[in-house]
Amino acid sequence: MSATERPFTSPLLHEKRRGNFACVGCDLDLFSSATKYDSGTGWPSFWAPLEGAVGTTKDTTFGMVRTAVHCSRCGGHLGHVFNDGPKPTGLRYCMNGVALTFKPITA
Numbered sequence: 295m296s297a298t299e300r301p302f303t304s305p306l307l308h309e310k311r312r313g314n315f316a317c318v319g320c321d322l323d324l325f326s327s328a329t330k331y332d333s334g335t336g337w338p339s340f341w342a343p344l345e346g347a348v349g350t351t352k353d354t355t356f357g358m359v360r361t362a363v364h365c366s367r368c369g370g371h372l373g374h375v376f377n378d379g380p381k382p383t384g385l386r387y388c389m390n391g392v393a394l395t396f397k398p399i400t401a
């Protein structure tokens with residue numbers, strides 16, 4: 295079972311404005327645009343979540359050991375985190391565009 299959209303289909307992939315990416319399920323802010331980067335994978339990618347915004351669980355589906363990422367408030371599945379991201383964290387939060395909603399800062 296996977297709810298991941300096909301790569302390069304998410305409008306959030308090309309979102310370049312400043313703002314926060316929030317959980318589509320409960321509207322909790324999860325990632326800042328400041329930590330978004332182009333991973334080349336076709337999914338919105340970040341090198342760090344907002345403080346306390348997400349939780350992780352080990353995911354062994356498909357015969358792989360991966361780390362699944364979920365919303366810390368509603369538990370909604372967001373994507374996975376990998377260890378091949380950029381500095382300073384070295385992490386790549388590979389998110390499903392359908393799990394996120396963008397809230398631009400308009401100040």
Ligand SMILES: [Zn+2]
Pocket residue numbers: 317318319320321322365366367368369370
């Ligand atoms: Zn949520």
